[in-house]
Amino acid sequence: MTQPQRGAFVTAEIASQPEVWLRAADLAAEQASTLPQPGERIAVVGCGTSAFIAQAYAAYREASGAGLTDHFVASEFPAGRRYDRIGASTRSGPTTEVLDLIASLPADQRTLAIVGDPASPGATTADDVILMPFADEKSVVQTRFATSTLALLRAGLGHDITALAAQAQDALAQDLPAGWEAFEQFVFLGRGPGVGLATEAGLKMREAALAWAEAYPAMDYRHGPISLAEPHSLIWFLTEPPTGLVDQIRSTGASVEVATRDPLAELVRIQRAAVAVARHRGYDPDQPRHLTRSIVLDGEH
Secondary structure, eight states: OOOTTTTHHHHHHHHHHHHHHHHHHHHHHHTTTTTTOOTOEEEEEEOOOOOOOOOOOOOOHHHSSSSOEEEEEEGGGOOOOOOOOEEEESSSOOOOOHHHHHHHSSSSEEEEEEEEEEESGGGGGSSEEEGGGGOOSSSSSOOOHHHHHHHHHHHHTOOHHHHHHHHHHHHHHSOOTTTTTGGSSEEEESHHHHHHHHHHHHHHHHHHHHOEEEEEEEGGGGTGGGOOOOOEEEEEESSSSOOHHHHHHHHOOEEEEOOOOOOOHHHHHHHHHHHHHHTTTTTTSSSSSOOSOOOOTTOOO
């Protein structure tokens, strides 16, 4: 019997993102009154990938003038701080830190959860819930649920998700950076919302391919991390590079890749690169070592 290709699930899920983002945009229109409202003072929280998506959304929302938006890793939410609304996203729903945080909040603190699995505890723990089962995944490595959550939230800010999905389709077709097989270090850089998405890009490369991957705000890369740049390094900008930085990086012998599309769409191309590197190194990105679809701590929930 023919064995399924390594990473078959995540590959299909990556490819489905343009279509799923459009569904998320439709859902945003249906749930417009449930999403954060203009002028609300909100916090968005998550764990791992969801925390980086929260970071990107916070930057997008504040840049749009919609209101103060803080972001936190769920386990590090400052006790006692109040907001008009606190939102969390969780793909499979039972993540201990998210459930514990929501349970610890005062009864009159309004909460919102964006959840992939309607049967999970996360689907009933918050005051308001937006369900996205069409974006749920079989792979342990999270791709389309996270990006679809951000598409949903960006649609709520009035962003053009149709155009964004078209860019993602282009990212699915574009070649990977030349010589990708030989790179030993991957560094992802961005500004604004691109900082959170660069951090997520680094996580995808680490967990899928067990690769040496880092991420920084682009302006901060000169402040130490550039000392590690060598000919085996690929420095990948998700947003427009700061003036002079590309030339400075190339002088180290490192290669540079600069995105020409929205950083969320560029993340799709980076996801593809992570799967390609994983397969090249003999790993199965659907089953990364030491990881599960959600983190449930022993003795909890």
